[in-house]
Amino acid sequence: xxxxxxxxxxxxxxxxxxxxEFCPKNVLEMDVFLVTAPRPEDCIKCMQCExxxxxxxxxxxxx
Amino acid sequence: MAYDYESSIRPGKLPHIWCPGCGHGIVMKxxxxxxxxxxxxxxxxxxxxxxxxxxxxxxxxxxxxxxxAHGRAAAFATGVKMAKxxxxxxxxxxxxxxxxxxxxxxxxxxxxxxxxxxxxMNNYIYGMxxxxxxxxxxxxxxxxxxxxxxxDPVFDISKLAIGAGATFVARTTAMHPRQIDKxxxxxxxxxxxxxxxVLDDCPTSYGRRNKFxxxxxxxxxxxxxxxxxxxxxxxxxxxxEGKFLTGVLYHDTxxxxxxxxxxxxxxxxxxx
Numbered sequence: 001x002x003x004x005x006x007x008x009x010x011x012x013x014x015x016x017x018x019x020x021e022f023c024p025k026n027v028l029e030m031d032v033f034l035v036t037a038p039r040p041e042d043c044i045k046c047m048q049c050e051x052x053x054x055x056x057x058x059x060x061x062x063x
Numbered sequence: 064m065a066y067d068y069e070s071s072i073r074p075g076k077l078p079h080i081w082c083p084g085c086g087h088g089i090v091m092k093x094x095x096x097x098x099x100x101x102x103x104x105x106x107x108x109x110x111x112x113x114x115x116x117x118x119x120x121x122x123x124x125x126x127x128x129x130x131x132a133h134g135r136a137a138a139f140a141t142g143v144k145m146a147k148x149x150x151x152x153x154x155x156x157x158x159x160x161x162x163x164x165x166x167x168x169x170x171x172x173x174x175x176x177x178x179x180x181x182x183x184m185n186n187y188i189y190g191m192x193x194x195x196x197x198x199x200x201x202x203x204x205x206x207x208x209x210x211x212x213x214x215d216p217v218f219d220i221s222k223l224a225i226g227a228g229a230t231f232v233a234r235t236t237a238m239h240p241r242q243i244d245k246x247x248x249x250x251x252x253x254x255x256x257x258x259x260x261v262l263d264d265c266p267t268s269y270g271r272r273n274k275f276x277x278x279x280x281x282x283x284x285x286x287x288x289x290x291x292x293x294x295x296x297x298x299x300x301x302x303x304e305g306k307f308l309t310g311v312l313y314h315d316t317x318x319x320x321x322x323x324x325x326x327x328x329x330x331x332x333x334x335x
Contacts, residue, residue: 012077016083021279022282053088056069
């Protein structure tokens, strides 16, 4: 397991922070009103962030 | 790995209009996944809605969509289904739209057991029009029209649907995204009226007035109070106080479907 590539579509993100709160491995972080993924190597691809993002703003790519 | 939602959404429609943290987007994703699982031809799928935040949903989806009068989603959908029985018809709407303003249409669509799938997003309030209380606002909670607390008892949408005669009734929450698409898939495949109640959050109109300090508080409330039907069977009424059941609450495959009944009646009248 070597993590994943996490894509944040900044145009869509409204900064609700649901993905940051429910990420089990603390991969994501808020940068004021925008989500960032500073620790993609810890990602276990549970897809919670992608499933729970109401704004179609986060995608977990398998690579 | 990453799910392709964009091919189901009309180009240039994102970002959508819903507030930050609103669960309607999660339900929309679930609906897209369910439609993909059922391999619905978008040209043969009608998505019908009334008025409200949740009813904005069809505007984003690349399918045959119908945005109708307030509360009349079930009525228009019944018309679409009767005119074209081969079409897959999905209704979407909120709790106020479905059970207050459109309450009459809702119960009669359930009574007829016509082959519709109705996804009700219950966010406990009229969000779009300014936070007035709806039949689903819990007793004692604040809304813009109940500044001293809501005095009214609450509608249980799922029980209402079962009582009115719907043959597939399920409940889930926005915090259970996998369950949303699973239940909507079952609802689409079910022949007859399928009601899927999705408990949702409204951080702007409901949460702000009711001491939910953030979207996360509302989401955690949904997550912590959801009890699966199987687990609830082993719990006492005291343990179930304040909780809500999730999963398939009622499923009846025996009752006849309305369009088939109507077609049989038409044939009988023609041969008479």
